[in-house]
Structures are given as C-alpha cells and as structure tokens.
Amino acid sequence: MTILDGNIVTVAMPAIQNDLGLSPAGLAWVVNAYLIPFGGLLLLSGRLGDLIGRKRMFTAGLGVFTLASLLCGIAVTPGVLIAARALQGIGGAMTTAVVLGMLVALFPEGGERAKAIAVFSAVGAAGGALGTFLGGALTSALSWHWIFLINLPIGVLSLIAAWRVLARDPGAGLGKGAxxxxxxxxxxxxxxxxxxxxxxxxxxxxxxxxxxxxxxxxxxxxxxxxxxxxxxxxLVRLRIFRSRTLTGANLVQILMIAGMYAFQYIGALYLQQVLGYESLTTGLGFLPAPLVIGALMLGLSTRLTSRFGPRTVLRAGLVAIVAGLVLFGRAPVQGSYAVDVLPAILLLAVGFGIAMPALTGLAMSDARPEDAGLASGLFNTTQVVGGAFGLAALTSLAAGHTAGLTATGTATAPALNSGYQLAFTVGALAVALGLVLAVALLRDATQRSAG
The missing domain is CATH 4.10.860 (DNA Excision Repair, Uvrb; Chain A)
Structure with missing residues (x-):
C-alpha cells in the first residue's frame, strides 16, 4: 500500500491537474510531497522503532497513513492535497522503516532469508507497478479521489491483522534517545x-x-x-559505509530507481498526452509490468540468484532496464503500443524483476547483526531518495525542453514527445552509470571471501 501510493497518482495526473488547476511544477509535488518525508524520515522512524518497539511503530504508521489517505481523497484544493500527501509520506516512513529489519530477524538463515526477501521485494515492486493500473482504472471508473480512498479498507484490515498477528516487542525505551x-x-x-x-x-x-x-x-x-x-x-553510524558492497548497492539503487521513474511517470504521460490514451487504457497498457515483476520475483529471480550469484543477476537486470529505457526514448509521436511501448515495458519489467531481489540481498549481505536495522533503513531511504530526485530531475528536464520547443513554434504533441524522449534518455544514462558502479564495486559473497 505504501509503495503503491508513490505511483498510483501517475495515471491520474492529468485529471488532478485539470480538476485542481495545478501547474506542471506543482503537479510534480503531488508525488514529491509524498516521497520527501517518506525518504527523509525513514532513518528516524527506524531508530524510534528500536526505542518504542517495531510493532507500535508499524501500527502507528498505518494509522497515520490511513487517515492521510482519507484527507487526500476529500481534498478539493492543491494545498490540502499536497499537505495530505506529505502526511501520507510520514505514515509510510513509520511503517516501512521497521519492515525489513523485522524480516531479517525472523529469517536469520541464508536460504530462507533469500526467499523472504524475494517475496518482500515482489510485494513492493508489484505494488509500485500495479499502482499505474489501479490509478487508471479507479480514475476512469470513479474519479481520481478514489485512488486514495481505496486505502481506507486496506489500512483498517492491515491494522487489525497487525495487532493480532505481529509479536509484541517492548523496544529499548525512549530514554536511549534519538x-x-x-x-x-x-x-x-x-x-x-x-x-x-x-x-x-x-x-x-x-x-x-x-x-x-x-x-x-x-x-x-x-x-x-x-x-x-x-x-x-x-541515525547513521558512518562506519557502516566502510562496506564497499553496502555502499555500492545503495548507490546503484539510487540510479536504478531514478531511471525507473522515467518509465513509471514519464511513460504514463507519454501514453496520455502524446498518444491520447484514456486513464483506463493507460493503466491497462502498464498491466504487463506488475504481472511480469511479480512472477519473476516469486520464482525465477531466486533460482537465478542461487545459480549465478546476485552480482551477475543484477548486472543482467540493469542491462535490460537500460535497453527498455532506450526503446522508450525512441518512441515517436504516432507511436504504436505493440511496437514502441510493449517491448520496452517487458524489458523494464524483466530487468527490475530480477535486479531488485539481487540488489536487496547484496545491500544486506555485509550488515552485522547489530546493524541490520540501520542497513535496511538506509536501503529503504536510498530507494525513496532515488525516486524523488529522479522524478524531480526528469520532469524538470522534460518540461524545460518542451517549453523551449513550443516557444519556437513547435506543435504541442511533438514538443511534449521530444521532452519525454530526453527524460527517457537521461534515465537510461543514469541506470547505465549504475551498471558501471555495480561492476566496479559489488562482489558476491564467494568473491569477498576469496579476497
């Protein structure tokens, strides 16, 4: 639910913009107002989870997130929507910060932990990719308000399940400080x-x-x-960055997620504003992505990682992502879904579906037991930071390029398409840089032992 809400607004953006009268820069804040407190408060939330207990932090975050979703759903002005999105980000940080740490504690063994991380990654990735489809379906069938109101029953049911299922942990006490x-x-x-x-x-x-x-x-x-x-x-014990694997994995993730936002955000705008797709059609167009990602993460990605090692699998995934973004960057004004869009979506989904579990495993592989919570909080933070900075940079580049073309008399559709092509190209370059860092910095466990 928390990851989904980072992306569910992408297809609904034109409807939100028309309804609330947002500028292109203001529209980007509907996403960034969520991502910034989400990423900025993950480390503090993780520390507070250690102090007051992870179950308490998780359930409190669910409550905040669910209330904020209600406020988003009834918002009728840009200020209220953006403020409620920021409150959603706070709730998302409170819940997400403690999840991976609990997962590592529950599954200390390598094989079981790898399977658990694959399922965890699949849920998060499928939520992110599925957000585009749900956003289109709900906006088309009802209105954009329902992309947030749908969280109310999910949040309530999650709260009930959390109180009944999760084991209570008292925490170290607030006296320890944060x-x-x-x-x-x-x-x-x-x-x-x-x-x-x-x-x-x-x-x-x-x-x-x-x-x-x-x-x-x-x-x-x-x-x-x-x-x-x-x-x-x-909040961060800086000695943790002595691990080249941990540092490299987080740097790679920032660049990979930044590039993937070109696919999720700019890709949705291309389908709607250049090809003229409706919200529902756009959502259906993106539906293959969560299906492929979920299938890979729940099965094939774990077997590939076990056989070839996480570094090799990660590199293959990054290559596929770069290829997908390059294809998207060549999509013309009169593009065809079957020729110009679907192949790129499939490449991106396959690449992300095998890369993300491998990258998660590498990021946690060098963490000491006492640093597991910090390592997971840091990895979650760089994921959100990569999304926020990637979205801001790519939308700004696209908007600036489009504005320059329209000022010289270029028609709207070609100007928009050229701006989007620039964003896709820059996204591909970011992921390519991530691939270079993966080759240079990341080694599998056997290689680290040998070294």
Whole structure:
C-alpha cells in the first residue's frame, strides 16, 4: 500500500491537474510531497522503532497513513492535497522503516532469508507497478479521489491483522534517545534538493538561484554527516559505509530507481498526452509490468540468484532496464503500443524483476547483526531518495525542453514527445552509470571471501 501510493497518482495526473488547476511544477509535488518525508524520515522512524518497539511503530504508521489517505481523497484544493500527501509520506516512513529489519530477524538463515526477501521485494515492486493500473482504472471508473480512498479498507484490515498477528516487542525505551536534529537536517536537505531540481527548468540549470540552492542543500547534507560523528545516538553510524558492497548497492539503487521513474511517470504521460490514451487504457497498457515483476520475483529471480550469484543477476537486470529505457526514448509521436511501448515495458519489467531481489540481498549481505536495522533503513531511504530526485530531475528536464520547443513554434504533441524522449534518455544514462558502479564495486559473497 505504501509503495503503491508513490505511483498510483501517475495515471491520474492529468485529471488532478485539470480538476485542481495545478501547474506542471506543482503537479510534480503531488508525488514529491509524498516521497520527501517518506525518504527523509525513514532513518528516524527506524531508530524510534528500536526505542518504542517495531510493532507500535508499524501500527502507528498505518494509522497515520490511513487517515492521510482519507484527507487526500476529500481534498478539493492543491494545498490540502499536497499537505495530505506529505502526511501520507510520514505514515509510510513509520511503517516501512521497521519492515525489513523485522524480516531479517525472523529469517536469520541464508536460504530462507533469500526467499523472504524475494517475496518482500515482489510485494513492493508489484505494488509500485500495479499502482499505474489501479490509478487508471479507479480514475476512469470513479474519479481520481478514489485512488486514495481505496486505502481506507486496506489500512483498517492491515491494522487489525497487525495487532493480532505481529509479536509484541517492548523496544529499548525512549530514554536511549534519538537524533531529532539529524532527522531535521537530512529531511531539509532532501526537500531543498528536490525543490531546486523542480524549479531548475524555470530559472535555468546554471542560474545563481539553482546553484545557490543546490549548494545549500549539499551544505545541509554535510551538516547532517558531521552531526552523525558528534552525537551519542546517531541515525547513521558512518562506519557502516566502510562496506564497499553496502555502499555500492545503495548507490546503484539510487540510479536504478531514478531511471525507473522515467518509465513509471514519464511513460504514463507519454501514453496520455502524446498518444491520447484514456486513464483506463493507460493503466491497462502498464498491466504487463506488475504481472511480469511479480512472477519473476516469486520464482525465477531466486533460482537465478542461487545459480549465478546476485552480482551477475543484477548486472543482467540493469542491462535490460537500460535497453527498455532506450526503446522508450525512441518512441515517436504516432507511436504504436505493440511496437514502441510493449517491448520496452517487458524489458523494464524483466530487468527490475530480477535486479531488485539481487540488489536487496547484496545491500544486506555485509550488515552485522547489530546493524541490520540501520542497513535496511538506509536501503529503504536510498530507494525513496532515488525516486524523488529522479522524478524531480526528469520532469524538470522534460518540461524545460518542451517549453523551449513550443516557444519556437513547435506543435504541442511533438514538443511534449521530444521532452519525454530526453527524460527517457537521461534515465537510461543514469541506470547505465549504475551498471558501471555495480561492476566496479559489488562482489558476491564467494568473491569477498576469496579476497
């Protein structure tokens, strides 16, 4: 549910824009207002989960998320919708931060843990990909408000199940402390960084404003890192980055997820605003992705990883993602779904379906038992950060390129398509860079032992 809501709005974007009168930059905030607090608060939420108990944190997050979904569903102004989306992000961080840590504790053995991580990855990936289909179906059949209201019964049932099924854990107690200032610094850095990217198309990528805000964002991030070396209870113990595998896996994930947002967000806009698809048709067009991803993650990906090793499987998946984005970047104004869209979707789904479980396993493989919660929180954080920064950069590049073409007299559809092609190309380059890092930094367990 939490991952799904990061993507369910993509197909509903034109309807939300027309109904609430949002600008293209404002429209991106309907997604980013969710992703920023989600990514910025994951580390603090994970620490608080250790202090008050993971079950309490999980259920409290579900409650916040469900209430925020109601507020999103009844929103009639842009301000209310964006504020409610931010509240959803807070609830999503509270629940997601503790899940992978609980999973690692429940399945300490390698084989069982690999299967559990595959199922966990399948649920998250299918939720993300399925969001596009559900967004189209609900928007077409009812209205865009229902893409949020559908969370109410799911949230209530999840709360009931969590209270009855999850074992109670008392936690270490709030007296142990948490780094609230560090959480504020990293969240502010992320928010300012995304804002800078979103506004770059209007003010220029090399403008004093863009460069100044970007420098301030980096300064806040540096202050957060410095804070972690001085506080008694840091959100991130910086020694964890001594693991080349963990660091490399998180860097690869940022680039991979950034590129995948070109597929999920820009791809939906291409189908609707260039090819003229309705919301439901767009959702149906994306339906093969969650089906392929779910099937791979629940079966083939685990067997491939066991036979060839996670690094080899990850590299193959990244190659498929790059190829899919390159194909999308060649899609013409008068494109055909069967020729220009479906092959790209299948390549992207296959690539992500085998890459994500392998990458998750690599990210957790070097973590000490006492660092398992931190490693999982960090991996979840970089996933959301990659999505937020990727979406901001790609939409800003596309909007700026389109605006430049329309200013010179280019028709709307070709101008939009050219902007989207640029976004797909940049997304492919980001994932290609991730592939280079995967080759250079990541090694399988047997290779690390040999070294």
């Amino acid at each position: 780094d609230y200032l560090g959480a504020a610094l990293v969240t502010a850095a992320l928010m300012l960084g995304v804002y800078t990217l979103v506004q770059a198309a209007d003010h220029g990528w090399a403008s004093v404003r863009t460069l100044g805000l970007g420098a301030l964002s980096l300064a806040l991030l540096g202050a957060f890192a410095f804070r972690q070396t001085r506080t008694a209870e840091p």
